Amino acid sequence: MFQSYKIIIGKITGIIFLPLLKFVKNVHLYCRMAGYLSRGKRAVEEALGVTRKPRLSPVQSARKWCGKATDQEGLERHFVSENIGFGVFATKPFEKGDFLLEYCGTHCTPEEADRTNHNYLFGFKYAGKYIWIDAFQTDRLGRFVNDAKENTIGCNSKQKLLFFEGVPHICLFASKTIHIGDEIRYDYGDDSGNLFWRNQLLSTMTIQMVLMMMMMILLMLKKPKQR
Template identity: 50%
Template structure:
């Protein structure tokens, strides 16, 4: 809040990030890839020991050929996949594993039509997501006296 501005009566979060559609996206369309280092379980454990907690959320775990793998997108390389937010209730995208030249790539595809301005969101799965446990009070329950 700057001295020349009135504080907002609404709670806002300027720290959150997200990815938003700039054009029409249709059901089934490829949207983007979740890029980072493809690492094995041993390297994943090593990095989780040394990373700050804020970076651990960029590690995407999956199974490939019966083995545990991780895409580590902790390093900001300018790609948008690492900035797509979680929505476990009404996602508009789904992460799928695509094989290219024998290696897995994690790609987002639209589950439904998405219009310009809509946020791109997918279900992070069973990951430990602390924000899912936050209690939200519907506006209809708030009374201003």
């Protein structure tokens, strides 16, 4: 009886583990072959004098696309909602630190910025004076990137002021890994209460908290008293 159990267990073990061992062996062989092919490809490239282009650093990438005065591939504009309008979304993944795009437009003085009647303005201090970028007339994607407060889930990028050939550029870099379909958002940096959508969000959250507190009070009042 015990011998028959050993035979049955041995057959079951063979049925389960033999295919697994073959699979592991095939994977190991595939990995070895892939390594040989990769080394062989490098050897052929070296023999032919083919050199691989090194990957650009984020700042080098920013310089490249700012110089071309165009947006790189991997970002698209899509309609979000009536309240928000358009937004910029990733069509390829970006790693933390990668250059995304430039907020570009016409440079203007604070006096000229005060005479505008739109929100496509970005201001910064340069050489002791304030300069504004008016993006209203451009079709570049930078003007469509929406706001999200820093250290929140929605905020996935950060702006930096860079200088190329003495010209200032407002560049946006990924502050975390960005996946395909993610909306690009950064903190506009205005905590003065001028961003009406933040005030609306705060008002909505305040109303929700008040309603929750009222419901809890009502539930406590309805709770039957213990005798």
